[in-house]
Amino acid sequence: MPEYKAPLRDMSFVLNEVLELNAHYQNLPGCEEATPDMVAAIMEEGAKFSERVLSPLNQIGDQQGCQWSEEGVTTPEGFRDAYQQFVEGGWPSLAHDPEWGGQGLPESLGIVLNEMVGTANWSWSMYPGLSHGAMNTIEAHGTQDQKETYLTKLVSGEWTGTMCLTEPHCGTDLGMLRTKAEPNEDGSFRISGTKIFISAGEHDMADNIVHIVLARLPDAPEGTKGISLFIVPKFMPAGGGVGDRNGVSCGSLEHKMGIHGNSTCVMNFDEATGYLIGPPNKGLNCMFTFMNTARIGTALQGLAHAEWGFQNSLAYAKDRLQMRSLTGAKCPDKAADPIIVHPEVRKLLLTQKAFAEGGRALIYYTAQLVDKVHQASPEERAEADGLLALLTPIAKAFLTEVGFESANHGLQVFGGHGYIAEWGMEQNVRDSRISMLYEGTTQIQALDLLGRKVLMTQGESLKRFTKIIHKYCQAQSDNTGLKEFTDPLLTLNKEWGELTMQVGMKAMQNRDEVGAASVDYLMYSGYVTLAYFWARMAETAQQKLAESDSDKAFYEAKLTTARFYFQRILPRTRGLVATMVSGADNLMSLDDEHFQF
Ligand SMILES: Cc1cc2nc3c(=O)[nH]c(=O)nc-3n(C[C@H](O)[C@H](O)[C@H](O)COP(=O)(O)OP(=O)(O)OC[C@H]3O[C@@H](n4cnc5c(N)ncnc54)[C@H](O)[C@@H]3O)c2cc1C
Numbered sequence: 001m002p003e004y005k006a007p008l009r010d011m012s013f014v015l016n017e018v019l020e021l022n023a024h025y026q027n028l029p030g031c032e033e034a035t036p037d038m039v040a041a042i043m044e045e046g047a048k049f050s051e052r053v054l055s056p057l058n059q060i061g062d063q064q065g066c067q068w069s070e071e072g073v074t075t076p077e078g079f080r081d082a083y084q085q086f087v088e089g090g091w092p093s094l095a096h097d098p099e100w101g102g103q104g105l106p107e108s109l110g111i112v113l114n115e116m117v118g119t120a121n122w123s124w125s126m127y128p129g130l131s132h133g134a135m136n137t138i139e140a141h142g143t144q145d146q147k148e149t150y151l152t153k154l155v156s157g158e159w160t161g162t163m164c165l166t167e168p169h170c171g172t173d174l175g176m177l178r179t180k181a182e183p184n185e186d187g188s189f190r191i192s193g194t195k196i197f198i199s200a201g202e203h204d205m206a207d208n209i210v211h212i213v214l215a216r217l218p219d220a221p222e223g224t225k226g227i228s229l230f231i232v233p234k235f236m237p238a239g240g241g242v243g244d245r246n247g248v249s250c251g252s253l254e255h256k257m258g259i260h261g262n263s264t265c266v267m268n269f270d271e272a273t274g275y276l277i278g279p280p281n282k283g284l285n286c287m288f289t290f291m292n293t294a295r296i297g298t299a300l301q302g303l304a305h306a307e308w309g310f311q312n313s314l315a316y317a318k319d320r321l322q323m324r325s326l327t328g329a330k331c332p333d334k335a336a337d338p339i340i341v342h343p344e345v346r347k348l349l350l351t352q353k354a355f356a357e358g359g360r361a362l363i364y365y366t367a368q369l370v371d372k373v374h375q376a377s378p379e380e381r382a383e384a385d386g387l388l389a390l391l392t393p394i395a396k397a398f399l400t401e402v403g404f405e406s407a408n409h410g411l412q413v414f415g416g417h418g419y420i421a422e423w424g425m426e427q428n429v430r431d432s433r434i435s436m437l438y439e440g441t442t443q444i445q446a447l448d449l450l451g452r453k454v455l456m457t458q459g460e461s462l463k464r465f466t467k468i469i470h471k472y473c474q475a476q477s478d479n480t481g482l483k484e485f486t487d488p489l490l491t492l493n494k495e496w497g498e499l500t501m502q503v504g505m506k507a508m509q510n511r512d513e514v515g516a517a518s519v520d521y522l523m524y525s526g527y528v529t530l531a532y533f534w535a536r537m538a539e540t541a542q543q544k545l546a547e548s549d550s551d552k553a554f555y556e557a558k559l560t561t562a563r564f565y566f567q568r569i570l571p572r573t574r575g576l577v578a579t580m581v582s583g584a585d586n587l588m589s590l591d592d593e594h595f596q597f
Pocket residue numbers: 163164165166170171172173196197198199200256264434437438439440441442443444447515
């Protein structure tokens with residue numbers, strides 16, 4: 001049976017040694033309570049829960065899936081119990097405001113916990129994961145009364161949340177949505193319409209479900225400027241608990257490729273009672289609070305599948321005996337050598353390792369930016385906000401693309417056995433595939449990055465980030481041992497700005513140039529961003545090795561993996577540059593009618 005072991009040593013390396021978590025928390029008002037001891041204790045307990053409770057349910061969830069009936073949806077065996085334990089352990093309230101029953105710990109700590117929970121069992125993790133976004137939306141835009149009624153229940157974990165955007169005819173283009181919200185005399189609204197693909201839309205894990213729904217008021221303008229946001233509970237709140245059933249129900253479950261343990265629901269709203277959150281017609285702006293949280297959460301999914309595939313394929317590669325090493329038998333007493341001796345198998349393993357560990361550094365860095373956006377001084381907050389806006393589409397799309405690639409590599413290590421369900425590797429590939437689709441497809445994230453975040457701001461945040469990288473490389477200029485990393489990083493960092501200018505100039509003549517360059521640009525940005533974190537990790541490892549012999553093998557492995565990343569992965573940027581600057585014509589000149597004869 002596939003297993004998960006929380007990589008606590010690596011997590012602590014990134015948090016404490018590279019990103020200096022303690023200093024980060026001590027500098028942020030309200031985060032001082034998160035002392036190193038407390039963080040370590042939370043990580044250890046989170047690891048136990050993920051390894052012992054959630055990981056064993058991962059395959060069961062895939063095999064059983066969720067079941068629909070007139071009465072509701074039942075989740076796979078063990079999911080409900082695990083959720084009860086999660087709630088009793090106080091995990092949902094970890095990073096929420098004490099005013100609403102939270103423990104007031106930093107958001108970044110919640111993200112670290114989610115890495116373990118999500119890697120152990122992604123489908124299960126989506127139930128509390130969606131609640132988290134609902135909480136952030138109500139906290140940011142809800143009234144005092146809405147917070148007291150809904151937020152407290154979501155924070156305690158007694159109720160869960162959803163995000164209801166997608167309709168049959170509109171996914172990416174939310175401006176086309178049709179769900180209606182008609183005013184009642186008491187200030188509430190009647191919500192009517194059909195939403196599809198709603199994750200955790202109906203289940204048996206909590207007493208109530210709080211749907212956050214996008215809908216249109218009767219006099220709303222066309223398009224995205226006419227969308228409002230509503231809270232629609234499954235059961236009407238009553239006396240601190242639940243009362244009558246509201247007019248919202250799950251019509252059916254989608255039959256899908258992966259994440260079978262998570263219910264993906266068609267939700268019918270039939271004059272359901274809803275309550276406006278935030279100003280009328282500004283729903284999409286309010287929803288962005290939800291979506292940004294969700295996008296970091298989805299970036300985490302890329303890391304989760306890379307880590308899970310890596311751990312299981314590494315164990316297999318050490319165990320499976322096939323063929324002899326090209327340089328002579330390594331285990332002459334055995335019938336053959338373990339497959340880990342073969343260079344191409346090592347490439348599959350190291351690629352997964354480089355993406356998982358590099359992705360962890362990128363996610364934890366964005367998590368610290370999230371803390372700053374919420375808690376730092378106004379100047380620091382503005383800077384963090386700009387960087388987070390730039391790095392969110394990179395983290396979401398790049399890490400999910402390479403997470404899927406890694407999951408595939410994990411399967412490949414198993415050979416034909418990887419294709420057989422029992423080993424769990426094909427589940428990992430299937431489960432990871434959705435991450436490139438929901439929360440904005442890779443193509444949409446790429447347009448967001450290049451169009452909205454870079455070109456429309458005259459590259460302001462990009463300049464800020466490339467300046468950070470430049471200053472870092474400059475500060476290391478006397479460190480000859482690090483040159484193998486900082487020299488190529490410096491060159492790519494400069495090139496990143498030049499490519500942006502080049503695409504931006506072409507886009508002034510033809511807007512299709514933005515679309516045509518966008519995914520290549522995003523992937524290029526991802527490789528350079530990860531190179532920055534690999535350089536920083538290499539620097540820390542080098543320093544530690546110079547200081548003492550303690551944990552030598554760990555730090556040497558870091559340096560070797562950094563070298564692998566720079567020599568074997570980073571050269572992919574050359575291909576991306578060539579395709580990115582090749583222009584829109586090779587994509588746009590073929591007549592739609594001439595694609596096929
Ligand atoms: C398992 C699952 C769970 C989900 N969970 C939720 C949920 O909880 N809540 C929710 O509201 N939704 C959810 N979704 C919906 C998901 O967010 C949408 O499927 C996604 O946003 C894409 O929309 P679409 O499927 O309609 O594709 P479309 O928007 O029709 O896009 C089709 C293709 O066209 C591309 N495309 C579209 N426009 C452009 C453009 N301008 N430039 C370049 N390419 C473009 C897209 O990238 C895509 O490849 C879920 C979906 C699934 C499958």
